Amino acid sequence: MRTEGATVAFLDIEKVVFTYPGRAPVVDGVDWRMQAGEFHCLLGRSGCGKTTLLKLAAGLLKPQSGRIVLRGGELAAPGPQVGFMFQAPTLLDWLSALDNVLLPVSLQRRPTPQDAQRALRLLDQLGLASHAQHHPRQLSGGQQSRVALARALVLEPPLLLLDEPFAALDAITRAELQDDLLRTCRERGTTVLFVTHDINEAVYLGDRIALMHGGRIVENWTITLPAPRMQAMRHGPAFNDYCARVRAAMDGAGT
Numbered sequence: 001m002r003t004e005g006a007t008v009a010f011l012d013i014e015k016v017v018f019t020y021p022g023r024a025p026v027v028d029g030v031d032w033r034m035q036a037g038e039f040h041c042l043l044g045r046s047g048c049g050k051t052t053l054l055k056l057a058a059g060l061l062k063p064q065s066g067r068i069v070l071r072g073g074e075l076a077a078p079g080p081q082v083g084f085m086f087q088a089p090t091l092l093d094w095l096s097a098l099d100n101v102l103l104p105v106s107l108q109r110r111p112t113p114q115d116a117q118r119a120l121r122l123l124d125q126l127g128l129a130s131h132a133q134h135h136p137r138q139l140s141g142g143q144q145s146r147v148a149l150a151r152a153l154v155l156e157p158p159l160l161l162l163d164e165p166f167a168a169l170d171a172i173t174r175a176e177l178q179d180d181l182l183r184t185c186r187e188r189g190t191t192v193l194f195v196t197h198d199i200n201e202a203v204y205l206g207d208r209i210a211l212m213h214g215g216r217i218v219e220n221w222t223i224t225l226p227a228p229r230m231q232a233m234r235h236g237p238a239f240n241d242y243c244a245r246v247r248a249a250m251d252g253a254g255t
Ligand SMILES: Nc1ncnc2c1ncn2[C@@H]1O[C@H](COP(=O)(O)OP(=O)(O)OP(=O)(O)O)[C@@H](O)[C@H]1O
Pocket: 020, 021, 023, 026, 044, 045, 046, 047, 048, 049, 050, 051, 052, 053, 197
């Protein structure tokens, strides 16, 4: 593994095991390390344990054995250092887009004008400046996903955990949001763990890809496509070669 032997990793998932009561382990001895600023994708078919692993990395679930170490300290509970975006946008319908983005702040303290400015800047970066006062029901699915992404970013978390955030979107909107996400995280130096079951998405976004199957990471790749990524790369031989290799591994894993 590329990070082997490095000093302290940014996020270190060490031999983590998690079992829901009365079941076999759904995360079964996962080791994974991320360095600051890296973008990793976690790939695997439905039910292989991706969401459970992400919740463990967020501190929302506690491993039965092993541990999660974030910037040198063991993670015991969710905190402002981690931004989490669920698969469904889960916006509050009675709040405007702006107030939805400010929710993580409001849960801690009264938002300041600086907080509101930061939230508006995020909405602007994500192409939603004119929708700040709209309510979720007045927004399209893609716009709701952008609001949820802005909400995950508003506290400027150094670690962002995203669970199939664009799964419900059409291909063009999805490609736009992928580029928005890459740019925003690059500008902020955010470290990202991104769950998807879409091979193309994983190859486009990831510096590294981990393939999960039956609660384990069964294969991983370092993706050396040029940064920043550009949509035209999707048509090139290097991109398609990565996709073919990952697909062959998924087929081989029986997924
Ligand atoms: N709260 C729960 N109680 C019991 N079993 C659960 C619970 N949540 C998930 N599971 C089981 O754990 C396994 C892994 O679930 P998980 O949600 O992590 O999968 P996933 O890889 O995210 O799947 P998907 O791609 O469909 O989102 C599944 O077999 C699921 O049925």
